[in-house]
Amino acid sequence: MDQAVIFDMDGTLFRTETILERALDETFERLRSEGRWQGATPIDAYRSIMGVPLPIVWETLLPHHETAVREATDGYFLTRLVENIKSGNGALYPGVTELFKRLSGMGYTLFVASNGLIPYLEAIMSHYGLNRWITETYSIEQIDSLDKGNLVAQIVAKYDIQDGFVVGDRLSDILAARANGLVAIGCRFDFSQEEELRQADHIVDVLAEIPDILTTRHVSR
Incomplete structure (x- = not known):
């Protein structure tokens, strides 16, 4: 892939x-x-x-x-x-669907790896129609260790991912990228912490910044 x-x-x-x-x-x-x-x-x-x-x-x-x-x-x-x-009480961050459209058009394969449970993730994916762009969604309850690094490893193994990025707001996302030889993009959003973000390879303030990082950063595992 x-x-x-x-x-x-x-x-x-x-x-x-x-x-x-x-x-x-x-x-x-x-x-x-x-x-x-x-x-x-x-x-x-x-x-x-x-x-x-x-x-x-x-x-x-x-x-x-x-x-x-x-x-x-x-x-x-x-x-x-x-x-x-x-009930429509939630919301996506600005630019999510636009980002997915752009990345899909650029040939990137998109996944979700979350600490959320399956019914919760399915509700979000369904309500906002995100399955149009996401190849597969992974929940932490699919692995016994509750370690996001192991969860990402399942995606990497199943889809034979050679190059890639993990995008997230917390240290668990950054460490999951590092454990799997991927590039970590930290999101400076509502629940992020600066001391954790400093360990990421890149930091974004808005999702629209991600395509520029992807096009200028070549990854070799």
Whole structure:
């Protein structure tokens, strides 16, 4: 396969904050109604760990709760995220569809590798019609390790990717690129952190900057 571009989803293509606070508050309201939580919804705590797999989210936000409660909370949160997407409460970052059209026209093969769960990713892909350009979407729940580097490795192996890029906003995306001999493009968006972005090969402030990087950077694994 010629060059490929592997995109993260949350905080890179999808503006997660447009549904995050609503879904999280709905979830913690349920916990409050069950007597399992007191006080405000920990939205800031979630933002600080945005991008990690959901099991780690609930270990962090509900450290003193039983596993069964965390699992039930995870399931309810997922349903609220999906329903908010289907209701049109979410949004893509500006220029996503234009970028996909341009890169597809340039001959790049596009993928998504995300820490999001399959129903969540399917809701986004379907609602915004992104499958027109994305060859395949990979979810972290497809691998036992919960390591994005291993997830990207599956794409690289299946499609025999020789040259390519990983585009994302967090360190896990940058490390996944490095582990697979790909170029890391860091997105300086809502949940990104400067100390993490400094480890990327390139940094963009808007998605429209990506094609110029791709056309000037030749990758050799």
